[in-house]
Amino acid sequence: MRTLTSSTTRRRLAPLLVTFSACAVLSGAMTPAAFADDARSHEWYLDAMQADSMWKVSSGQGVTVAVVDSGVDPSAPELQGQLVPGEDLNDGKAGETEDRTGHGTEMAALIAGTGAGGGIQGLAPRAKILPLRYNVKAPSMDTAPRGIRYAVDHGARIINMSFGIELPGEIPGLREAIDYADRKGVLMFASSGNAGDKDNVITAPASMAGVVAVGAVDKSLTVTKWSNHGSELALAAPGDDIPMRCANGEGYCSSGGTSQATALASASAALVWSAHPGWTGNQVLRALIETAGRPTEGKVPSEYVGYGFVRPRMVLLEHQGDPGAANVYPLPNGPASASSSPAPSKAGQAVSSAPQHGEAEAAAGSGNTTLWVLLGLGAAVVVGGVAAFVVRRRSA
Template identity: 50%
Template sequence: MQAEQMWKVSRGEGVTVAVIDTGVDGSLPELRGQVLEGTDVSNKPTGAHVDSEGHGTNIATLIAGTGVDGGIQGLAPGAKILPVKAVPDSQADAVDALMARSIRYAADHQARVINISLAGDGDAVQYANTQTAVDYALGKGSLIFAGSGNGGDKGNQPEFPSSLRGVVGVGAIDRQGKAAKFSTYGNQVGLVAFGEEIVAHCEKGPGYCIGRGTSQATAIASASAALIWAKHPDWTNNQVLRVMMETAGKPAGAKMPSKYLGYGSVRPRKVLVDGEGDPGPADVNPLLAANAPKPSPSVSAPNSSSAGKPIAAEPATDDGIGTIAWVALGAGAAVILAAAVGFGVMRRRAKATYPNQP
């Protein structure tokens, strides 16, 4: 991505990126001074800076890690991280309400970019509160990126919240620029970013892991938006998204959007260094315009944004109780220790149940 060139123009200064995830450990060298207070939105909170899973911390480092003391260097090291912990307790938390609170908190605390590297499945009507929160955040001027999921080679079911109207679903590509086999595809994919062989702190034990997933791709998309917004602070969410779509990398002669690549792979360098991309009107959402005449959100604001995408649907269980698997969308491959190489899995799963809504 030629980050060094971009950093001469923008490092993401002045932009807050909310990381709705498993928490963020701000004590890591590369995250010191980068992490704001944040909140834990669960009904049994343990603290926004407590991350027993390690997933949210790794996402934060990819976005805003400074690389200090040999730590991970993020793509937007000048940005600040707002940690919003959203780990559900199966006895205390309805996931729809949990995610809705997370998004509203982020929007109310000046997060221009909201990163959601989590996914779940379930009946569409179970996400009514989250959809309303998405509309609210877009009306407040935020951009929301969410991983499309890692089930492209395992049934390829659309996943929440990337499939909600107004959320930019992010898929993963490999080193050849092709859609990664695991990346969930469909019309919920708005953009893609690199999601293979990415270094992260091992989630169990010391050392570094080589990971993959739409979690990582989403972090890169969010960091790209932060870089662009820092350079153009007067642009609206619609304008930042429009230039990201216009400058996205596309296969020669390909018809876009593609169900695998959306509008292409994020290339903030084309905006920051090459000066490409027309921001266009402040009050017209490019995804919504591209998908007209699909319905607009219930909340309308001058700079509101909404992608006309269907909500992911899956039949409810026979007893009328929907079950959601809250998956951190990053899978680890190789664990790197001194002179030895081992293998581990970085995928994390937590379950919560809640009644279907009418």
């Protein structure tokens, strides 16, 4: 049986004075905190990733990101002027800008929202969005493949797929479309899924070679227990307590899921690619892998964080990350259509270099409960003078 999920959970908040906290069903804890009713005060991920500093170098200009989702509403203030013509992948009657669920609009805003009108501020606000609409309630087997091919043929450098299809195997048409995108040098990011504390099956297309599978971390810099994990996972990004407009359009809601993490990973790639327009997709991805926050101990890639937490600022501000060969795919599970090689050799080493700009080198935890990793996003969360991520391992 096939099911398709959007990898997002949303929680209603009060329209004037909101309680913005981790949803119990997602994080397992409720720690309410009152905030003024504006999106920016909730966008912790921008501060954590040092977005203001990065935007002095790159804000995504010149890069188009295709959003294969439920459509994108151009009337959202923060998305006005941000869209290029897209396509309705269903029956063509609705149009790519009709979004009945709001999910696609949310993902587009996280990537390229300008913050206009008090709306969502995206991580790559000068990138363009190519909206590709599918029917989330009745997806057809060829919807995603057609979306990928359309994105490639219409100038997208990055394809964001914040959805997952539970399948016993691969869809032949999807495999061919992914290979086509890889041959054309297009980067694809997909959400790993939100059942890490349940059946924990990384969904397609994230599970497929040639696609970057993304996991989620929460506001406390903890890998969420519901973020799907496994050998396919490549990177992790912020994905919990993310502000989005409530379904009725009144005020903001707290949302969470690997959907949001995927959008921020796509935006991170847009920032790097914009700053280095001569790089190939392989080089952009390799730079993100090389500069990701690494576990101080343990196997890399980790089944919980992949090669680590995406840190575009390390490429943009610290000038780190060797782009390497232009035609070599940087993940070991490379597509058949592209050359592949193991990730950079230093990825398997414990992080032992001196912290930079307030980063802290964390010690590895013992037993099967936690694994501490170096983040270096910035001073988003400081506990006892250090900032770090915690990966909570799922008990047997």
